[in-house]
Amino acid sequence: MLNALLYLRLTSFRNWLLSRVRRLRQPKYLIGAIVGTAYLYFFFIRGFTPHPQQAATTRPMAELQDVLPAAVPADWLPAVAAFGAIALLIVATLMWVVPFERAALGFTEAEIAFLFPAPVTRRSLVHFRLLSSQLRSLAGAGVMVLFSQRWTFLGGNALTHAVGWWFVFSTLSLHFTGANFTLTRLADLGVGGWRRRGLVLGGVAAIVAATWLRLSAASRTLLPGNDANFSTLTNPAIDLTTTAPLSWLLWPLRQVLGPFFAIDARAFWLALSPALAVVTLHYLWVVRSAVAFEDSSVEAAQKRRDRLDAWHAGGRRRSGPAQGRAAPFALGAGGRPELAFLWKNLLSTWPYFTPRVWLGCAGGIILGAVWLRTQPDLRALAVGAGGIALMFAGYTAVVGPQFARQDIRSDLANTDILKTYPLAGWQIILGELLAPAAILTGVLWLTLLAAAVLVGSDPVGPAWLTAPLRIAGAVGLAILAPALALIQLIVPNAAALLFPSWFQATRTRGGGPEVIGQRMIFFFAQMLTMVLALLPAAGLAALLIFILQWLIGPVTAVAVGTAAALVILVGEFTVAVWWLGGRFEKLDLTAELRS
Amino acid sequence: MIEVHGLTKRYGDFTAVRDLSLRVGSGEVLGLVGPNGAGKTTTLRCLAGIIPASAGTIHLAGHDLTATPVAAKRALAFFPDEPRLFEYLTVRQHLNFVARIYGVRNHETIAQPLLEEFEIADKADQLPGELSRGMKQKLAIACGLLHGPQVLFFDEPLTGLDPLGIRRMKNSILQRARAGATIVLSSHLLHLLEEVCTHVLILKKGEKIADGTIPEVAARFSQGEPTVNLEEVFLRATGGTEG
Incomplete structure (x- = not known):
């Protein structure tokens, strides 16, 4: 069954690509493509070719063995990794706090029409969505590499960064789905929205506070000093993220970020296994926690279509059902039309x-x-x-x-x-x-x-x-x-x-x-x-x-x-x-x- | 009254309608039939002034559509197969807007009976998004009838209506024809045409195959049979093929 779903996804992608290519036969699309490609090349792709100044230390995309040591300034790396882990923690926390509807998977209306009545198990449908989200994660990783390739302090190369971004996006995507499923189960057990939010926020706040109290007085000083490296700001962040109990909470997130921040080939290969383990655990969590998502997925697809229709029509985006309202002024039957x-x-x-x-x-x-x-x-x-x-x-x-x-x-x-x-x-x-x-x-x-x-x-x-x-x-x-x-x-x-x-x-x-x-x-x-x-x-x-x-x-x-x-x-x-x-x-x- | 001479519509090398001439008098209802892609909707859109004809002349209620489009359009109403409504205007605000466009001074006195006739009076303050497709269709028709048009064009008027709505729509068309309106409607529902049309015009590949009163056209394709229904006439006239 998964083969059929894989066929649908890949065939749709291939046809989408072909239709784009065929459209280039029309001059207006061809001109647009030339201008757009030139823009992408000059602003993003060209950066992959070595700069004259970097030529001595940087080589173009290459084999993993060619991964380069981190360039300038390497001492920023721990701070960036710390802030990255904190950012992931914030995103993950929001995934547990924000949702107020039942778990829904992002099926399109066509997918719902064809797949929901089909003899396909719920687990297969989940796999189909996961597969789709993986393709999106790959595309997102590709785009992000274009942006992050200028972050010279990271070291690594385009391939390691792409793999790193993929780990980040995949984990977040899986975590989002898993959190939604779990929250729906909790709601069914009577754990309501505000109680759940209080528990999550309270738990995270308690962990941060406990960690903060364990820091030394010097690490708690956040006032920026005059040092050029902002160390008075970054050192407390590093200390905070490496001190228990927050460090325990951040541990899986740090593993996910590992491949991205790997400074050389050895570090990259060493970081792969733990990151893969975190993604695998997330996958198992999602598959095993799947709840009934059909009704809410249908509703979500309808809402998405409405938003898209409104956007196509140039109208304002509606968050709820539309309602008529009073006219801005009285319009008489006579006068300028x-x-x-x-x-x-x-x-x-x-x-x-x-x-x-x-x-x-x-x-x-x-x-x-x-x-x-x-x-x-x-x-x-x-x-x-x-x-x-x-x-x-x-x-x-x-x-x-x-x-x-x-x-x-x-x-x-x-x-x-x-x-x-x-x-x-x-x-x-x-x-x-x-x-x-x-x-x-x-x-x-x-x-x-x-x-x-x-x-x-x-x-x-x-x-x-x-x-x-x-x-x-x-x-x-x-x-x-x-x-x-x-x-x-x-x-x-x-x-x-x-x-x-x-x-x-x-x-x-x-x-x-x-x-x-x-x-x-x-x-x-x-x-x-x-x-x-x-x-x-x-x-x-x-x-x-x-x-x-x-x-x-x-x-x-x-x-x-x-x-x-x-x-x-x-x-x-x-x-x-x-x-x-x-x-x-x-x-x-x-x-x-x-x- | 509608008078059309040599109407032709081309899209590049493709001719959608070729040298079409027709005349529909007051109180007459012309049914436009043809296979998919025969040029029915294109013809209606040309007649309603939505798209310019490549050649030919069109007179509506005595006005040349090319020379005096505004006067000609003041006399017509066009009802597309898919109701086109403004998303953020309520039913009543739609009528208010149309009244200003057409300069219908006493529109409240006309609008209310129309809303009641089409059974949407209780929806007056609702937006199109809250209406069923059939109700949207009714609203579009009420808007079109507000200014009392002399010439009416319907493109598949029964699409999306329930059986009661279909009956009311048929009665409404006949009532307007009896009041002297000139009506052209396009539909694949041949039994509808038999019920409401006085005349029929069969198109195929953009060309007129036959036109006249229904008995005249039936007689032409009856092959000696005493009673031939419009469906049989249509199949014989078009050869049962597309376009």
Whole structure:
């Protein structure tokens, strides 16, 4: 039976791989693959080839016999191993504390449909899931090697690190399943959630406390000193993890980490057996403790599918059953139909985007700023917070459209219905853009408000940045914010309309290099478009402010510059919406996805 | 009234619908039938203005769909086989939204009877996710009927409905036809077409094989038999093969 399940897993993987390779016949995927592969090579793979400086001491991936002694600085290794063991202990503890549902195995809906009614024992199903999780652990180990290969202090090579990561992931995966099974059994025996959490946390805390008390006074000193190696911080951690009774609790975890931290070939081979023993014991624990998992697995699969559907549709992720809620504003039957899209799309997002919440936030920012400005000791903090607010405004303007996506991207599946509406294409596009633009504008206004009221608290700021000029600048940017948000939203929406199959592809999980490449292409296109769109507006505004400040004063010059920039941005947006509307009217999603 | 001349839809080298002409008058119900892949859904999508035709002209309620799409769309309603609803709008909010899009001023007075007709009045404050597939279908139809369309396109309208729902849907279609609406529906359920359609059009590989009233089309393929049902006509007309 396991052969059949192994066949299913391997065949599915092979077909997944083949479909990815076949897709490269389409230029868009090929280009994406080239860009993605180049990115992976230059940022990760290239690191495997020896650096000129490392060439003398480091060799490329080789046989285990070629495992190298640890490089720099070797004295970090015990501390890193100690922190690694503590991290594993925290993760393992959480596995006993967090779960509040019955044990479920991560079967897909298709697997449930085919395997649950099949003449397969429960143990075989557990084996199937373990096999799948092993494949995932292997893949995870491969990915982590790409990241950890730059940790030169570890010594070892890519192969030992891969094996080390596999031990870590496999143990955690098995421990998670075993803990779930055991917790379900405990629940059936009447050991409820909070009692169990109290026991686990209390037990771990007692062990740590007992160990702490056994440490010497010197080891309990955690204040960082001036030493370059942070030894005053790392030595207590090492002492803590090597002192009983915590050391007993950490012993199996240290064995799991052994192959990863092996500094040479001998240490690696010596570390293999204990690590393997821990994994084997975990496996036996899981197989022997298996409980009825079918019902909860079906429920978990359904939840996963719902989450995936919501993600595909661009909607918000639901943690519970959806409920209708009050509309953001009253929508009358008369008036601009575009506002109906704003109304609809605001309903599809978080309920916090209401004028009341925005005003509350603005009030909070002002009160906070006023209080901060009355505290001379916190003046630097106020200026720093203002700077951070300004940076967040820039981040919102650039990256915000990727998060606020209650627009045509979320409605692509409803294109057929939208196209039957008696509206011109540009009206639908404009309507769809209004909700994310309103959200982004709200965030921009709040951050600008915070920046304006906080940055001005710096008494030693530039002399030319007077209060009136600061206010004029903030108001000018606030006026430009809606236009800026709308312009920024044009790019991802245009991408969805012009390349719906690309757009669909980038929304596919588990993508290969081609999907990474496509995302990068979209991101750079967004950056380029932003620069091209902003350049004329910013250039004209800067020119006008520079010239007019001598004639009409800097504040009025800023106002004139803002007006000029606004005209340009609105003009660009109008042209873009009109053009995109035409594209929308011609869009045939069936034909696009067929190609 | 629907008037179509030379409708052609191509996808690259593939022609999904070829040189299709048809005319459906007020109060008439045209059944679009054909094997899988015959081009029924493509035809309906072209007629509803969802996808542009590669060639040909389409007039709906006197409006040229290409030249005056907004006016033409104001007169039509399209009901896809899979109800397309907005995940976060309740039943009532769906009707509210559609009323604004179509500018239906007194929509409350129209919406309530529609909700009652389709037996979803008690679900007015529920989201689509809480509705069964049949109820979603009913909501989609209620939304489509809110603005009193003169031309209605149904793509497999009975999918997902229970027996009572099927009967109500048939009655609803006939009632709208009697009120003067022009209706085109596509379905594989030939007994449905026999019950509600006045006319039938058989498509195969994107081309019209036959059209006319049901008796006319039956007579053409009866081979002298006195009574031939639509299923037999369909099999003879299409040769019992796909596409």
